[in-house]
Each structure stands twice: as structure tokens, then as C-alpha cells.
Amino acid sequence: MRPAPFSYSKPESLAQALHAIAGGAMPLAGGQSLIQAMRLRTQEPFAVVDINAVHELSDRIEITEHFVEIGALCTHRQLIESEVIRQEFPWLAKAALDLGDVQVRNRGTVLGNVCWADPRANMAVALLASNATISVTGTKTELIPITEFFTGFRATVLGPRLATSIRLIRNSNSIGTYLEFARQRQDLALCNVCVVHDDHGTCVSVGGIHQRPIRLSALERILNDPDSTIRDLHVQIQNTLSKPIFDPIIDHHGEPAYKLHLAAILIERAISACLKGGDRD
Amino acid sequence: MTKGNLNGDPIAAVGIAMLVNGKRIEAAVQPRTLLVDFLRNAARATGTRIGCEEGACGACTVELDGRTIKSCLTLAIQADGAAITTIEGVADGDLLDRVQRAFIECHAVQCGYCTSGMIMSVRAFLSEYEGRDFTDDDIRQAISGNYCRCTGYNNIIQAVNVAAGKASPPAHLDAGETPLDSWIGAPVVRREDERLVRGAGRYADNYGTQGDLHLAIARSERAHALIKSIDTSRAAALPGVELVLTGAQAQVHWQPISPTMDLAGQNLPRRHAIAVDKVVFYGEPVAIVVARDPYLAEDAARQIKVEYADLPVNTDSSLAVNVPAGSNALLYPNWQSNVQIEYPFEIGDVDTMFARAELVVDEEISSHRFGAMPMETRMVHADYNRAEQSLVVRASTQVPHQMRVYISQVFGIPESRIRIVVGDVGGGFGAKLGVDTELVPVLASVLLGRPVKWFESRSEWMSAGPGARDYKVRSRAAFDSSGHLLACETDVLADMGCDGSERAAGLGMPLNGGNYAPGPYVVDHYRTRVRCVVTNKGPYGAYRGYGKDLANMMMERVLDQAADRLEMDPLEIRRKNLLKSYPHQLCTGPIIENGSLAEALDRIVAMMDLPRLRDEQAAAFAAGRHIGICVVPYIEPAGATFPGSAFQNYESVTVRVAADGSVHVMTGIQNIGQGIETAYAQVTADLLGCHMRDVSISWGDTTAIPFGSGTFSSRGAMFAVGAIINAAEKVKQRMLLGAAVFLECAVADITISNSVITNSLSGKTCTLAELAYACYVQPGAEIILADADAPLLEANGTYRHPQVSWKFDELGRARFYPAHSGGAAAAMVEVDTETGQVDVKKIWMVADHGVILNPLILSGQIKGGIVQQLGGTLFESFEFDAKGIPCAKTMKDYGMPTVWAAPEIAIEHLVTKSPATSIGAKGGGEDGCIATTTVLMGAVEDALRAYGVKVMDGQLTPSKIRALIANSSAD
Structure with a gap:
């Protein structure tokens, strides 16, 4: 199948791009999710704005003393190849490497994967546990914590605005692990988990068990309680996931209960991996 | 989201230019024109192929400014000003690239449809790793975005290592070399590969003329419903649309689909290729549009609105089989039931033997629906010449002459005025034996007197392409206390979807299963009943293995249970019952002309070093890991021919x-x-x-x-x-x-x-x-x-094979299969008992195909079949929801096996010369699909021995395995 007709623009300024978006155009960066959806005609935008020529947007990963900032046009490949990501955020490189395939990673953008907001999107889940902040520009520019970014199934707070970069806090003591369970390696995950531990505590994010990628704050509180033990952990994970607050993705690859079961196993494995030092380059 | 721009202002074409293989190509494109279409049409770089529309299959992989991308997930307009390299730009004139050469030497090419994209990915990988060492997993990482349906990937991995100078190719004879003694048996590299590695394969979609019209099909959005009305007015009003036609309007112009088989006692749906007044599966054609270009045709087809009156939907064969005459749940109101054919057979004194038995094993076994899924979908270019009243059809089919027969039957055009032209075919595996939707573009061309092209999209294949397997079985066997097989009985319920014999050729599969279940064993008392039941799913097509998989599963799974209960070595119970003298007439009629089954079983055990593996298994278990092993014999009947079918004995x-x-x-x-x-x-x-x-x-x-x-x-x-x-x-x-x-x-x-x-x-x-x-x-x-x-x-x-007999003997037996290959197969798996995931460690096969014509080709066929069936067992599935709507919309969702799925495979050959010809070769295309599910089921069961579970469902998905474990007493 082929996309429905649409008009196309490729502006050079952010203002022009935002104008198009305000008029209802869908932004196109790498297009690895959007063009697929347009081909299957599950998305039929009447206008597409290609943001690749917008001079305010970058494909670079900027490194400052306290932050790493991933530009809107940075591809998964660039992320995987980035020295600073591999050294300081190896779980992000792992999440990117488990995503799609070489061709998709050559073209698809990290921020695009986040904004597409599939509840199992590798980068969404990995960045969620990393306490990233998303820079969003509309009439003004705001920094939105990623924990407030996802609102539902493939839905975000963005509206007629553009995510222009994503910022990570550098912390030399952080450890993290990204794990996913897919039928075959690099398939869309049935469930994925990221655990990141730093000076401020441990963060746990999960994809696949809810309509959006989520943080398990109840579990995090327990993990960050110095009195909890590993023995408790198994029970605590089970308890956390047995609460009737989750709404797993419905598909033909397993019952909701199975997805929650997978989540429990992956979380336990990821925490265990973190205790052994987490993902490494 | 706002809905498209269809009825807004017309969107202007934009002039773009890019360098394609160093040559500047300019064209005016729509914003929506995909890069792959630009490359194939404007740049005539037809080596770049379309296998899906979701960026999964990778057949469209090209290099854009030095990086591989999928040209089906890129707009042409995005590549404006870019430099593109396609497969055509890889060789330096006559001189092939090292990757192309290695693909030929390693027999890493079969149908060739994926080859262009695969080679593009491998080249990018090798240039990235130039001067650096890499592992096989690095190779897998590099080509996981390129599906191959034929090779099973192992030869491709080898080719990458060979191209990098890390490994030697297998023993082979290059083109131009001469063997020492005879050509037969020499590992000659394939001569078709020279064109295939260059992207110069002659697939049907490469053909096109300036005046081509393009067909799109409006398909049913219900699985079972009456068509109340169809509104085509909006489609007809769109500019560029030349023809809009509903099934009712088309009906007078053609006859119903011509069946591939019409066996004695079976029911035929007698459906037209466009539904007339009711639909029987989701995705059935209900109307068509012919337009100037394929984009417009699709737009228009989506504007066709159909009003339906819903009927009860059958998705479960065990319920569909009981639908009474006259019910509105019957797919075909003039049938007395939903049974398309019922085949009973009995020989010997089954009940007495069961009564006398010291052990009766009685199991319910099943296999889900999956299918051939070739990389190339169906494609037809039909050109009817009114002046000459002649028709030329270019198509992707396994049976050009039968296609001619079918088309002549449907349109009344004399066969002498029909020419079918088929070049290379991007995979068949049985799925391209029927002619159903292929008739639709022919109709359009006949009505318009102009060339009409239809290239099926993968979405269409997902709902209307043939599925296979989908069996529910009860298999019983009676044994004495020493494990001698006294009698057996099988009862097969096979889900035909909407039809197994008109649109496609799957009907014989379950019949084969019933006939061949006694298979490699000596069984004198046997009863079978096979019922083929129609449901509201897509058609049921022939698929590599053709029920021999079912036969193998029904018997071997029961034998494992018997061995377990008799506390016998599973190999011992098989050796005890295996047929040892040839020729051997099976109790159901076929004559196993010769073979080496007992030797194959011994050989595979030696090849595996089974005692060592058992030690490894025990050590792993002590360390908390669950490894399982299974070994079975199998036979591969070949050369099928059925009376009342297109499958003839010549x-x-x-x-x-x-x-x-x-x-x-x-x-x-x-x-x-x-x-x-x-x-x-x-x-x-x-x-x-x-x-x-x-x-x-x-x-x-x-x-x-x-x-x-x-x-x-x-x-x-x-x-x-x-x-x-x-x-x-x-x-x-x-x-x-x-x-x-x-x-x-x-x-x-x-x-x-x-x-x-x-x-x-x-x-x-x-x-x-x-x-x-x-x-x-x-x-x-x-x-x-x-x-x-x-x-x-x-x-x-x-x-003509002398061993065929269509005459039933006094015991009601015929011989539809004249020849039999066979051997033994084995698998070792590890199960993650927490997640239920099965990791296939290794597959072994010892196969006897008589005299080997070309060892490279034969082992390639076996490996490819193994990974196909492994994919079906572990990942692939045509699932349907309660309304009969297919769950998997894409190849990825369906579960096509990627290179990550390909296990290590070891193959050895035995040679028992076939009496069929003076050369003595036997058929060798299907081995891999016959026993693979069985050995995987057996190995998983073996791995989970501590849990005491039986594995009787051939769908080994993590959620199902996990459920088995969770429901066992030991979890």
C-alpha cells in the first residue's frame, strides 16, 4: 500500500516549521514510524513538514559540563556511535541497538521514537528511566520532564509544538540496564524495562504493560528504601505489578497477565544486572 | 488526525533529481512518491525490490549518501539531491563485487528476491568493519533487517565470512570449470546466481509498458456477511480512474474460479474471484478500480463504500464442523455442512488390537495456521489484444500451463491464444499453485483492451494470501508391553479457511497427513478420518511439507508418550517399529520403494554424539538450565498426483x-x-x-x-x-x-x-x-x-512415474505419491522457564534423496525448509479475532523469521538410488518442513521433563510454553 496524498514542505526555520505544524502538518524527521503508518494508511496527514532542513535543529549530541543534549535530528546510529553515550549512558546505546535494524537506525531519530510514543518504544522506555528532559518549542520553549511527556497510547503532551532536543544529566556514578523481551531479537518488544541507578536513587521504567511507557514509582520507593532486601524485592515486584492499575497492550502475542509476568521477570533481571554494574560499552 | 488530502486541492508534482549509481536522474514526483517507486520506475533500477510496505523485509535496501536505508520507508522527495547506490551499482562492469562472488560460491541465493537488499546490507557491514574482526552475531546484527525466506540464512552468514576473507567457501565448481568425472553430483555453483546477485532477476513486476493501467482491489471488511449495497460513485468520479466494477457487475463477464482440485466427493464453493452477493473472508475482493497509476487506484478503491449484513463468523473449525444444513453460519448455503471433504479409511482390525493393547496412548495434537509467505507477493501484468483476441499474461506462478488452463476456463479464451510468461519467481513454496485474485487484472484487461497490472501488496497477502497447517488432531496408538505398535488411529480436523481447492491447493494436505501417519513404521491396523472444514478465514494453500509434517507429528508425538510410559528409550521404541525391508507397502497404499531409515537413525545419533549431549543436558539441568533433545525418523513422499486435479503424473x-x-x-x-x-x-x-x-x-x-x-x-x-x-x-x-x-x-x-x-x-x-x-x-x-x-x-x-496408481485396490487404496525420500531429524533446544522462550541450539538432519544432483543445492533446500518450519513453529501465526479479522497486518507482526532465528544446522546425506529413473535422484525440496515442528515439540517436552508437561500444541510461543509450565504441578 502507498500513502494517501499530502502536501509537503521543507522549511529552513523553526518558525516556519511550527507554522506548518500549527496548521495541522505532521513533522517528518527520519520517518521510520510515520511513513510506515502512512503506507498502511493508519495515518493520513493532509500535510507533512520535513524538519530536516530547519537550521535551529541539530543532529548532534552536545556535551556540556552537566548535560548531554541530543538534537532532534540525531539518529539511533549516531546515538550508538556517540562516545559520551556509550561511556556514560550505555543502556541508551543498548536500547538503540535493540531497535529495528541497521537501515532503520540509520534513518530513524531518537526523538522521533520518543515522540511517536509507542508504549514499547525502546528509546521512550530507556529515556524515561534516565530522567531526561525534553525541550519543546511552540509559541515559547519549555523544558518538560519526560515523566510528564507521555499521555496515552502513542499520545504525548506535544500538541502543535515540536520537540527540539532531549537533555540528560551527566552523572559519573550512574549505572543502568535496558532489557527487552521480544519474540525475535530486535522485534518490537512485548515488554521492555530500563533500570537506572545514580546518586539520587533508582528509577524503573516499563513498556508494554500500559498504554504508555510508565515509571514504577511505588517500586522505586521501595528500592530507594535502604532497609529493603533483595529477598523482598521479588515479592515487592510481584506486589507492584499485581495492582489493578495497569492496562497492558492487547495483541496476539500473549495475554495481559503474561505481559505483566514478563515485566516482573525483566525488572528483576535488570535490577540484578545493575547490581553487577549494569550495561557497559 | 485529519484524513488525507484526497478531496482537497490537487497536489502539484515537484521536480527532483538525484544521482543513482552515478547517473543523474530527474523526474517530477508527488510528495507521496516513495523512493523505491522512483528507483524502480524513473531510474529503472529494478533490482531494488518490494517485499512488504512496513520497512521490515529489507528487499528495498539501497545506500543513500553512504548509509543503507529502506527505500520503501523514504519519500523520493526526501532524497532530492542525494547520491543513491542500488544493487545495479555494485559490480564493476563484468567484475562482480566480493560479496556478490561469495554469495554465489556459498549458495547464499535461492529465489534471489531478497538478494539485492541483502547484498547492500552486507557491503555496508563489511566496509564498516574493514580492518576489524567481527563475529557471526555482528553479521546477524547487520542483516537482521533483511528477510530471506529460502536459504535459512546460514549460507548467507558463511558468504559474509568468505567475502571478508575469514572463511573458505564450501567445495564448489565455478562456472566454466569441469568436474573430474560427471556433472551429476558435482557442487557446481548455480548459473542463475550471476543475474540474481546483480539484481537482474526477471521478476514479473520488472515488466511494464508506458500505457499500463493499474488495478487496486476494494476488499471485504467483514469475514462473513451479505453484501447489501456497494457505492462506487466517489471512486468513479476521481480523475485518472478508468474502470470501477463490483462483483455483481463483473459476474456476467466470467466463470467462477477454476479449481486446482476437485476430488471425488468434495464440495466446491464455485465462487467468482470478486464476491457477488456475500463475502466469506476478511479481505475477499468486493470491487475493483483500474486507474492511471497505482497510487490513484488505491485512493479510489478506498472510496468504495460497502454496506453489509453480518452473518455468524466461523473461526473455530471444531464449531464450524457442526453447523447444520440451512444455517446462516454455512459459508456456502448450497452445501449441506461446512465440510469440504471427508475422507475415512480403515484397514485391519483396529478395535480388536486396541482392546488387546497393554498400552494405549491417546493424545490431542494441534498445529496453528501459518504459511508460505514468499518474499514476492502475487503479481500479474495482463495484456488483452482485442484485435487479435489474444492474451499475454506475465505473472508470478509455479504453474504457467495450469494458469493458462484456468484462465481459459474462466474467460473462454482459447488456450492457443493465451500466452503465460513467467520469469524468475520470488519464492513459491506451494503458495503460487492456485489462480484466484490473478484472474481480476485479466478481467480488467479483457474489458478495457489495455494492459493492466496488479502487484499485490503485502497487506493484501496478509488477509487473502494462502495459509496452511491449522490442524486439530486426535491420535491414538496401541502398544504391547514391549513397545510394539499394534494399531493406530488418527482423526484430523483441518481448517480450510474459506476454501482449500478452488482458490488454492491446500485440501490435499490433511488427507496426506491421514494417509502417511503410519509413515516410517510397520502398522497393519489403522483407521483414519480426515475432515476438511471451511471457516471464515482466507484460503488454504499448499505449503512445503504438504501434510507430511502432520503425519510425522501425529505418530512421533504419540511414540514419545509411549516411550515415556513404558520407560523405554525413545530411540528404542522407534527402532523396534521402524520399517526395515523395502519395498514396503504402507497399510494405506503407498509403496516405499527403498530407503535407509534405520541407518539414518543410527547415523544421526552418531553425528550428534548423543551420549555426550545427554551428559551436557544433565549437567545443565544441575545448573538450573533446561535443555531438551528429540530425534525422529521421517519420510518425504514426493511427486504427488491426484485424479481430478492440476497435479498430474507427467x-x-x-x-x-x-x-x-x-x-x-x-x-x-x-x-x-x-x-x-x-x-x-x-x-x-x-x-x-x-x-x-x-x-x-x-x-x-x-x-x-x-x-x-x-x-x-x-x-x-x-x-x-x-x-x-x-x-x-x-x-x-x-x-x-x-x-x-x-x-x-x-x-x-x-x-x-x-x-x-x-x-x-x-x-x-x-x-x-x-x-x-x-x-x-x-x-x-x-x-x-x-x-x-x-x-x-x-x-x-x-x-510418467510407474509407481502411481489412481485405481483403488480391493482395500480402497490408491497410490498418489510414487516416491519417497526420508531420513532422520533432531533438535536441541533450551527453554527459559521464566519467560517460556525457546532457544533452538542446533538442528541435525540425515537425509536420503537417492543420487544427489548437486550437493550445494540439495543442502540449501533442506536448510531453507528447516528455518521456514522453525519460523512457523516458534513465531509465525495467522491469528484471527472473534470477528474473523486477521490480527497480523504486517510481516513483522506475523513473525517472519529473521537471521536471529536461524540455528546451527548440520546435515549428512545417505544415498539409496531411486528406481524412478536411470539417474536415481529423488525429490528433496521439503525435508526441512516435515520433522522440524515435531523435533522442536519433542525437544521442548524433553527440556521441561522436570515439570511433567506434554507438548501437544505445535505453536511454541513463549506465552504458550510459559502457560504449560505455570499450569504444571512443579512450577
């Missing part, structure tokens, strides 16, 4: 030696990637005493080849080879007579070797070219071939 060939001594073989077997161009040239070269390079093979053009039955049931190695022998012997006889005149000696004194003909008395020689020229021109046939039966070096040959 093949024909023309062998022609031209005046320049070149040899031309024309075969009715269709090339679908199985290597016929190479194997038949090897056979012919040996028979005529010429060099293989002198032999050309033609196929696929019904005006140029003799009537053949086509490609199915692993028949070429017997049927085409038999026909070549027959024709070549006639030609050879004339060559000898001519040579005796030309070289002035007796026929008995002539020897022919390597295209040189020698008078062994005088030592005088001539070349084949000189002899041929003498026969045809100077001095000519009246002198040189005066004593021959015909004055030219050309003859037709046919082959």
Missing part, C-alpha cells in the same frame, strides 16, 4: 541441439529458486556428453516450452530429469548415427565426452558443433542423418 521436456552445437532444454517445470537451470544443465551435459556451459535451460513461457505440470511436490529431480533422459536419449541416438556417418565408422565405435566426438578406431574427432552443423547445414541431414528416425537433433521427452 512432465515433458524438449531437448534441442542447434546447428552450432549449443544445447537448449525447454522444461515445463517452473523456476522458483530451486536451481533448475543448474541442475538440469548438469543432467543434460552428462547425458549428451557435452560441457555444461553448452546447455541453456528455458522455462515459464507457454508458447516456448512443452506442456508441463509445473513446480510442486519436489518432483523435478524425478519428473523433469526423467523427461530429459527420455528426450536426450533420442537426440543422443541421432548424434551417434550422425557421428558414425561423419567420422566414417560404426556407431559402436563412437565415444562422446566433453563435447568432443571420437572415432575410437581411427582417433578422428569432431566437436559437437561440427557434428551439429553437419547435420543441419553442411552437408545436411539427408546425408548425415539419413538413417535416423527424424532428421534433426531435437526431441520431446516425457516422463
